[in-house]
Amino acid sequence: MFGEESTEEWKGWLHYLSKASIPDDNIRLSTPVCRIFWDEHEEGELEEGQVLIVNKDGSSLLADHVIFTASSGHLQERHRQLFSPPLPGDYVSALEGIELGVANKVQMGWDDPWWGEDPLELDIVWTEFDLPEEKSWLYDLVLVFSVHLSPHAVIEGFVTGEASEIMESLSEEQVREHFLELLRNASLMSIPEPMFFRRASLRVPLYAGTKMVLQWAGEHTSPHRFSTVDGAMGTGEREAKRLLNALRLEGV
Numbered sequence: 001m002f003g004e005e006s007t008e009e010w011k012g013w014l015h016y017l018s019k020a021s022i023p024d025d026n027i028r029l030s031t032p033v034c035r036i037f038w039d040e041h042e043e044g045e046l047e048e049g050q051v052l053i054v055n056k057d058g059s060s061l062l063a064d065h066v067i068f069t070a071s072s073g074h075l076q077e078r079h080r081q082l083f084s085p086p087l088p089g090d091y092v093s094a095l096e097g098i099e100l101g102v103a104n105k106v107q108m109g110w111d112d113p114w115w116g117e118d119p120l121e122l123d124i125v126w127t128e129f130d131l132p133e134e135k136s137w138l139y140d141l142v143l144v145f146s147v148h149l150s151p152h153a154v155i156e157g158f159v160t161g162e163a164s165e166i167m168e169s170l171s172e173e174q175v176r177e178h179f180l181e182l183l184r185n186a187s188l189m190s191i192p193e194p195m196f197f198r199r200a201s202l203r204v205p206l207y208a209g210t211k212m213v214l215q216w217a218g219e220h221t222s223p224h225r226f227s228t229v230d231g232a233m234g235t236g237e238r239e240a241k242r243l244l245n246a247l248r249l250e251g252v
């Protein structure tokens with residue numbers, strides 16, 4: 001068994017779960033979910049912010065919030081059938097990134113490739129580590145390359161581990177600036193302002209209007225302890241805290 005140091009922690013959780021007074025009706029075993037309608041109020045079927053979950057056995061339930069923990073493999077295979085409306089493009093893009101064992105992806109695009117006709121791949125080797133704290137996520141940008149067969153000229157980077165958390169805490173504008181500065185310094189080329197920038201993360205919740213309705217947990221969303229039980233449990237705790245904070249802010 002790996003992660004033995006966490007055995008005591010697991011015991012604590014199992015003890016908590018066995019003692020927690022969760023009504024039996026609230027736990028449905030062997031009940032695969034086949035559809036999640038998470039932002040369908042415009043059709044008039046649901047109230048704004050309501051989520052309708054339909055199970056394979058025909059039963060369904062309405063929820064205010066959903067924390068989704070199925071594996072990344074299941075998500076990759078089934079997200080098109082599961083979610084209505086479909087997941088935004090950024091999420092699908094982050095799901096593809098998981099195949100490489102990464103947590104986040106940044107992309108920047110131009111009309112024309114400033115790097116020329118050949119594909120670009122930048123291997124960045126840091127010799128000095130003197131960036132300010134907020135830019136330190138750049139040290140863990142593990143892959144930077146041009147995206148093959150994209151309709152635009154797109155450069156993509158993958159971010160892992162702790163760097164993901166730092167990057168997620170920054171505004172989109174800051175991340176865009178940092179990434180562009182890195183590209184300019186690493187390529188020593190005169191790079192024009194990009195036409196678009198986006199970042200993708202599978203840990204950022206989805207909103208229906210202003211209400212957070214769909215959150216993500218499970219080992220694959222853990223930046224440090226993916227593929228472990230304690231990592232999976234930590235992500236559940238993280239999302240539960242996120243939800244509690246959101247509910248407190250709403251005054252619930």
Ligand SMILES: Cc1cc2nc3c(=O)[nH]c(=O)nc-3n(C[C@H](O)[C@H](O)[C@H](O)COP(=O)(O)OP(=O)(O)OC[C@H]3O[C@@H](n4cnc5c(N)ncnc54)[C@H](O)[C@@H]3O)c2cc1C
Pocket residue numbers: 001002003031032033034069070071074217218219220226227228229230232
């Ligand atoms: C052989 C093996 C040995 C391992 N040994 C260790 C170890 O020693 N130490 C360690 O830390 N980790 C170990 N792991 C890894 C650990 O088991 C996983 O990291 C952990 O279980 C992940 O938890 P999770 O909640 O993210 O996902 P899961 O445990 O995969 O839970 C996801 C749940 O979602 C359910 N689900 C999926 N789709 C749907 C749907 N449509 N509707 C309803 N439910 C759905 C699944 O049935 C599953 O119960 C091992 C894994 C394997 C395969």
